Amino acid sequence: MARIIVITSGKGGVGKTTTAAALAMGLAQRGKRTVVIDFDVGLRNLDLIMGCERRVVYDFVNVINQEANLNQALIRDKRCDHLYVLPASQTRDKDALTKEGVGRILEELSQIYDFIVCDSPAGIEHGATMAMYFADDAVVVTNPEVSSVRDSDRMLGILSSKSRRAETNDEPIREFLLLTRYDPARVESGEMLSVDDVQDILSLNLLGIIPESKAVLTASNSGSPVILDRESDAGQAYGDMVARYLGEEVPHRFLHTEKKGFLSRLFRG
């Protein structure tokens, strides 16, 4: 049975799709059979971030409507054999997602894959609730600013009341916090909420802190998940996140501004 992970936030633009792509790629690189599904029907982006936009023939909605079978719609990643992408439809709207249809597809995928990563659209409407309904785990992506924190809080409330696990009185969804676009310099100068400030409100299992990084935009534009950029701090932070998700103990990095090292001071002087 696959583990179904939803990447959610409530607020838009916080890094859900970037995170979904990185998590899926990270799991696949560790040999886990992984599929990542774009639930943002009508505003699909995951295919771009994954760099497979020119290979989309059939999509999620086609499979729900049984106009295509799963194998026709799944796109195999060229960089990693264990990773598949199920793109969203760009021409339909989110009402095309039905609980029965989504459930059937997730059930079918569960037979084959180890992990199913669901990239949720922003908001708390139908698309987002469909993405989280069947989840076993939830990664709540949050930026260190008040509106994002409040929206995440709201989303956590919905997760605990409107999911399949809540409705069947099953063990609740495991919730993780991923703090993205973290800028230690701005935190230190008091302009940005710190990890502690955010945790004070959300008090969740902290899966990772992704520093604000130019590498993320570059990676998105080139269609290569940022986790593949092992040189960048964001890529490394996403690598740590995947390790933590799989149960490894990894200390949190990128929490503080780089101290000027002895050598750099020597050379500057």
Added chain:
Amino acid sequence: MGDSRIETARDQGRPTPESNIMAVNSPNKVADASQGFELKAASFTLPIIRLVDSDIDAVAVRLGAKVEQAPDFFHNTPVVIDLSGFPSDAGTVGLPLLVGLLRGYGMIPFGVRGGNQEQNAAAEALELAILRDSYVRAGKSAAKANPHESDAGTELDAEPLQPRSAGISKGEPPTRRASTGSMVVARPVRSGQRVYAAGGDLSIVAAVSSGAELMADGNIHVYGPLRGRALAGMSGNLEARIFCQDLQAELVSIAGHYRVSENIPAEMRGFPVQIFLDQKILRIEKL
């Protein structure tokens, strides 16, 4: 668009408040000096607040503006809440807030009319009188019988005030839910979530986020930061209290007497406190 309409007979430019009081004579009068009291019926002309929108926040804004124009007029004024224009699917949650709002402006809301069954039950829980049509008719016929009042032409907007016959004749207290509905919540109460302990106490052993709403007919205990709203004594229990370890609430209310965050003293914020009613004044005290 949120709207509340204040309809009142006094708007008609009557000279004195006395003229608004209509004494109804003997038929309804049960005088018995030997029992130490007289039971009689009387009609009063009162302002009615007719709600036409369920958006209490919008109503609050409009009401605030209205009261601003004539603060003395509303001070200690008994008012009736007319729910007939209120969307019937809007539920009853707004009623305690509205009552608190009116009390906050110095008005004395004491009854409702035109509500559906659910709204009447909520009103009853708040110890408001349910003014049924029979009272209205009685008031109208009384007005016709009174030559001094017959030309007023304002009966539609006036609500006669009479004792609740049911309560008196049967000698029974108003029905109350049994106080067994206590609840303990061990998970954080998130923004947008609403927890109601009907008929009992509510204990939260976690944080309550801003945007969350706690309601209880009894006391509320929060063992963690309280950042949302807490409304204790929902069914009008003036003895209900709120206890919390870390007060950062957006709103606290006991039996409809409420304070918003802005009016909570800064020196209380972040401290363990208890909140209770003292002579109907909401008090916040450090523990």
